[in-house]
Amino acid sequence: MKQKTIGNETRINRWGYFFVLPFVLVFLLFNLYPTFYTFMLAFTDLRGLRVDFKFSGLDNFVKLVSDQYFWGAVGNTFIIWGWNFFPQLGIALLLSIWLSDIRLKLKCKGFFRAVVYMPNLLTAASVALLFRSLFGYPGGPVNQFLNETLGIYHTGVIDGQQVQQAFNFFRDVTMTRGIVAFIQWWMWYGNTIIMLMAGITSISASLYESAVVDGANSRQTTWYITLPMLRPMMLYILVTSMIGGMQMFDIPFLLTDMRGAPDFKIRTSIVYMYNMAFQGRNDYAYAAAISIGVFLITIILSLIIFFFLQDRSDLKKKHVGGTK
Amino acid sequence: MKSANSALNVKRFFIYIFMVLLVLIAIVPIYLLLINATRTNAQINAGISLIPGTNAAYNWHALTSRSFQITQGFFNSAYLAVMMTLFGVYFSAMTAYGLHVYTFKGKRALWGAILIIMMLPSSLSFIGFYQFVAKLHLLNNYIPLIVPTIASAGTVLFLRQYLQSVLSMELVDAARIDGAGEFRTFNTIILPIITPAVAAQSIFSFVGSWNNFLTPFVLISNTKKYTLPMLVQMLRGDIYRTEYGGIYLGIAVSLVPIIIFYAFMSRFIISGITMGGVKE
Numbered sequence: 108m109k110q111k112t113i114g115n116e117t118r119i120n121r122w123g124y125f126f127v128l129p130f131v132l133v134f135l136l137f138n139l140y141p142t143f144y145t146f147m148l149a150f151t152d153l154r155g156l157r158v159d160f161k162f163s164g165l166d167n168f169v170k171l172v173s174d175q176y177f178w179g180a181v182g183n184t185f186i187i188w189g190w191n192f193f194p195q196l197g198i199a200l201l202l203s204i205w206l207s208d209i210r211l212k213l214k215c216k217g218f219f220r221a222v223v224y225m226p227n228l229l230t231a232a233s234v235a236l237l238f239r240s241l242f243g244y245p246g247g248p249v250n251q252f253l254n255e256t257l258g259i260y261h262t263g264v265i266d267g268q269q270v271q272q273a274f275n276f277f278r279d280v281t282m283t284r285g286i287v288a289f290i291q292w293w294m295w296y297g298n299t300i301i302m303l304m305a306g307i308t309s310i311s312a313s314l315y316e317s318a319v320v321d322g323a324n325s326r327q328t329t330w331y332i333t334l335p336m337l338r339p340m341m342l343y344i345l346v347t348s349m350i351g352g353m354q355m356f357d358i359p360f361l362l363t364d365m366r367g368a369p370d371f372k373i374r375t376s377i378v379y380m381y382n383m384a385f386q387g388r389n390d391y392a393y394a395a396a397i398s399i400g401v402f403l404i405t406i407i408l409s410l411i412i413f414f415f416l417q418d419r420s421d422l423k424k425k426h427v428g429g430t431k
Numbered sequence: 432m433k434s435a436n437s438a439l440n441v442k443r444f445f446i447y448i449f450m451v452l453l454v455l456i457a458i459v460p461i462y463l464l465l466i467n468a469t470r471t472n473a474q475i476n477a478g479i480s481l482i483p484g485t486n487a488a489y490n491w492h493a494l495t496s497r498s499f500q501i502t503q504g505f506f507n508s509a510y511l512a513v514m515m516t517l518f519g520v521y522f523s524a525m526t527a528y529g530l531h532v533y534t535f536k537g538k539r540a541l542w543g544a545i546l547i548i549m550m551l552p553s554s555l556s557f558i559g560f561y562q563f564v565a566k567l568h569l570l571n572n573y574i575p576l577i578v579p580t581i582a583s584a585g586t587v588l589f590l591r592q593y594l595q596s597v598l599s600m601e602l603v604d605a606a607r608i609d610g611a612g613e614f615r616t617f618n619t620i621i622l623p624i625i626t627p628a629v630a631a632q633s634i635f636s637f638v639g640s641w642n643n644f645l646t647p648f649v650l651i652s653n654t655k656k657y658t659l660p661m662l663v664q665m666l667r668g669d670i671y672r673t674e675y676g677g678i679y680l681g682i683a684v685s686l687v688p689i690i691i692f693y694a695f696m697s698r699f700i701i702s703g704i705t706m707g708g709v710k711e
Contacts, residue, residue, distance in 0.1 A: 120533045120535050121535070122533060122613040123530075123532070123533025123534070123535040123538065124529075124535055125529070125613075126525050126526060126529025126530075126532075126533065126617070127525075127529040127530060127538075129522045129525065130522060130523075130525075130581060130582050130587065131541065133578060133579060133581040133582040134544070134582035137560065137578065137582065138548065138556060138579065138582055141556040141557075141559035141560035141563050142551070142556040142559060143559070144556075144562060145555060145556055145557070145558045145559035146559075147559075148558060148559060148562065153562075198453075202450075205446050210439065211439070211443055211446065213443070213446065213450075215450075217698070219450050219453075219454060220701060221693075221698070221701060222457050222458065223453055223454065223457050224701060224704075225690065225693055225697075226457060228638050228689050228693055228700075229686050229689060229690075230641065230642040230644075230659070230660050230686060231642060231644065231660075232644040232661075232663055232664055232685075233659075233660060233663045233682045233685040233686050236663055236664070236667065237460060237464055237679075237682050237686075238460070239667070240679060241460060241463065246476050248467070248479050251478050252479055255478055293456065293457070293460075301701060301704050302704075302705065305705040350550075350552060353552065354552050354553070354554055356644075356645055357645065357660075361664055361667065377554050380554065380558075381645070384561070385649060391561075394558050395558040395559065398554045398555050398557060398558060401552070401554060401555075402551075402552060402555045
């Protein structure tokens with residue numbers, strides 16, 4: 108692969124160390140050491156304004172396993188991620204197939220892709236604040252649109268009397284979770300479209316040609332060629348989205364009260380970690396245990412996803428390769 | 432044939448409606464933001480409008496008069512984003528070049544480590560990182576935000592893949608025969624060659640640091656050093672409760688620069704996403 112350099116090769120190769128040295132030093136100091144330090148702190152009782160700590164064995168982990176708030180936060184994270192991910196993949200699949208369809212010859216593809224990708228680059232913190240204002244109670248633009256333009260009201264009961272009023276979105280668990288999931292979807296499905304379209308472009312055209320010669324219609328080519336060939340890409344999107352989803356923070360943190368209101372139901376695992384470490388008791392040791400717990404859950408789920416989905420995609424690949 | 436064509440037209444028609452709907456969903460929140468940033472409270476309360484108001488100057492005053500230093504925040508964000516991008520991309524290019532061109536002990540281990548770091552969620556080291564920075568007395572300092580970008584695993588991976596596809600060793604050898612030192616070769620010959628990949632990474636790195644919220648939010652408590660997302664976060668507070676226009680304007684200040692930049696660079700940015708494949 109690499110050509111031999113002339114003469115004093117080892118002397119030149121020694122330069123390699125200088126080129127990677129800054130990376131290695133910074134990595135050891137600001138990445139590897141803090142990671143080990145997190146693991147160590149998880150076995151201590153460091154909290155509050157103290158700087159000293161005692162080792163407390165597995166106490167934090169014992170507490171973690173039976174902490175219903177932790178599992179509640181993990182559950183919230185999954186519900187919100189799922190509500191965002193499945194519509195995201197579904198809509199992105201439909202659009203990437205349509206946009207890549209040569210028979211449909213859709214116009215303005217580039218413009219469309221550019222516009223729906225745009226939210227992905229926006230500051231998540233600001234986006235959270237924007238939607239907080241848009242869904243505001245009682246006079247946010249969404250309520251104005253629902254109440255005044257469409258005439259849809261929330262029917263509440265005050266003193267035994269039915270009254271029509273504006274929606275107080277952030278008091279309602281389902282709606283608040285729905286808004287977080289919607290924002291996540293809004294910010295990420297454009298990215299998924301671009302990834303899937305890149306996957307479709309890389310499928311060999313000869314597969315489609317031979318299928319068309321054999322009399323396949325567009326539904327059949329989509330079902331039997333595009334979707335199976337996109338499997339590895341979809342698997343990649345699923346895993347990266349799940350890993351990213353487990354780290355969800357900015358939007359659920361800033362959309363309501365920084366503690367996952369209403370009723371802690373949009374408190375994601377990382378928001379919970381933040382709440383433990385930097386608010387109230389400043390329980391750094393327990394927060395460290397939470398981050399390790401989240402990490403373990405992420406690893407286990409990634410392995411499960413690969414175990415269940417990887418095998419079949421390998422079989423499909425072999426199968427397609429065989430008919431070629 | 433004709434009926435097949437008209438069936439295709441019907442399908443096309445519905446797809447276009449769906450696409451228009453999605454474009455509206457992408458644009459309307461931003462459009463409402465810009466409109467409401469220029470309107471008075473009374474106008475905002477009165478209902479939705481598609482026409483801008485004329486109250487931007489008052490909103491700006493309402494926003495900045497409460498010791499809300501958004502101009503300062505803007506420059507803090509810009510400074511940090513520039514520094515983090517320069518450090519991150521330059522040293523990543525150096526690392527990628529070192530891994531690509533030289534053979535040395537531990538090279539495979541380092542490459543393996545880079546692939547593993549990419550998979551690790553940043554929250555895993557977060558508490559340890561915070562405690563470490565506190566011990567170094569570097570809270571309220573930009574150093575712990577800037578320096579760690581030197582070890583950006585994702586950027587190294589991306590740039591190394593690009594180097595593998597564009598760089599021929601003959602070029603490096605030719606430079607050596609001409610007597611150029613190794614660093615000089617890197618700076619004057621290699622960097623210009625990988626400019627497209629460096630530019631793409633710089634954009635993502637810049638936008639990433641511009642948007643970064645959690646780390647600065649935890650490390651920085653001096654409001655003079657706040658970045659834009661941290662300032663915007665303060666708009667949740669009670670003192671702004673009645674200044675709707677001001678709140679919208681504050682949010683707009685953090686979003687509009689990215690939107691303008693994106694309007695010019697969208698083609699390049701979108702091709703950059705799949706250039707290296709991997710992006711959170």
